[in-house]
Amino acid sequence: MIRGRAVIGAEILIVTSARPNKNVSSGSSEAMSDLLGRVATSGDRAAFGELYDYFAPRVKGYLMRGGSPADLADDLAQETMLKVWRKARLYDPAKAGAATWIFTIARNLRIDAARRAAKPTLDPDDPSLSPEGEQPADERMERADRDKKIKAAFEALPEAQHEVVRLHFIEDAAHSEIAERLGLPLGTVKSRLRLAFTKIRKELGDLDA
Numbered sequence: 122m123i124r125g126r127a128v129i130g131a132e133i134l135i136v137t138s139a140r141p142n143k144n145v146s147s148g149s150s151e152a153m154s155d156l157l158g159r160v161a162t163s164g165d166r167a168a169f170g171e172l173y174d175y176f177a178p179r180v181k182g183y184l185m186r187g188g189s190p191a192d193l194a195d196d197l198a199q200e201t202m203l204k205v206w207r208k209a210r211l212y213d214p215a216k217a218g219a220a221t222w223i224f225t226i227a228r229n230l231r232i233d234a235a236r237r238a239a240k241p242t243l244d245p246d247d248p249s250l251s252p253e254g255e256q257p258a259d260e261r262m263e264r265a266d267r268d269k270k271i272k273a274a275f276e277a278l279p280e281a282q283h284e285v286v287r288l289h290f291i292e293d294a295a296h297s298e299i300a301e302r303l304g305l306p307l308g309t310v311k312s313r314l315r316l317a318f319t320k321i322r323k324e325l326g327d328l329d330a
Contacts, residue, residue, distance in 0.1 A: 153219030154212075161209035169209075173202050176220075180227045183298065187231060197234060201227040220302055224292060274324035282317035285310055 153175075159168035180201050184194035204226050212222050278286065284303065288294040296314075300307045 150218045150220065154214045157205075157209050157212050157219050157222075158214075160206065161212060169206055172205060172219075172223075176205075176223050177202055179302070180224065183224060184227060184231055186295070186298065187228075189231060189234070193234065197227065197230050200230055204230075221288075221292065224294075224302075228292065270324070271321075274321045277324065278317050278320060282313045282320070285313045286317045289314060 153172070156165075156168040156172050159165035160172070177198050181191075181194045181198040184197050185191060189197065201223065205223055208226075212219070217225070275283070275286065285299055288299045288302065289296070294302070296307060296310050299305070300310045303310070
């Protein structure tokens with residue numbers, strides 16, 4: 122059964138899916154990673170069809186919430202899914218969840234599209250384009266020590282809190298988007314962020330979290 126069609130330029134990719142997967146419908150991270158693995162290892166179109174059905178509308182919604190017009194968001198969502206098909210072999214579940222990997226692709230495509238649209242003219246005399254002076258050794262050491270402490274505090278968070286902090290600050294996802302992607306009440310997302318920041322501040326002591 123034809124489930125969808127991703128069209129980019131002259132390339133048309135028809136995706137199919139056998140039967141709905143309850144784990145996929147609920148956004149199970151394990152199920153998504155498994156589907157990506159099947160696409161990567163064997164070019165499984167049924168697996169890609171399930172990924173397409175789940176992520177294409179969510180990616181489009183994410184892009185529209187970021188300010189992209191509906192037509193552009195639709196084009197970028199399709200381009201995102203085509204990149205998922207082409208680059209599935211590059212996905213490493215040890216580094217990121219399937220959703221994180223796919224939404225990162227979408228975010229990068231949105232940034233590229235915005236840059237192409239803006240086409241800014243650079244002023245070679247703009248001070249902001251001048252290379253920064255070398256940072257003093259003591260400041261470099263202090264900054265490295267601070268970064269190390271922040272990273273350790275972040276990694277020490279419980280998994281549930283770690284995930285919402287990562288989505289909010291690394292992916293720049295709004296609270297409502299995090300709630301939708303993780304299938305959590307909005308209040309739970311905010312509560313986990315508050316708890317996480319409390320723990321990070323406690324770990325950092327006199328450093329600003």
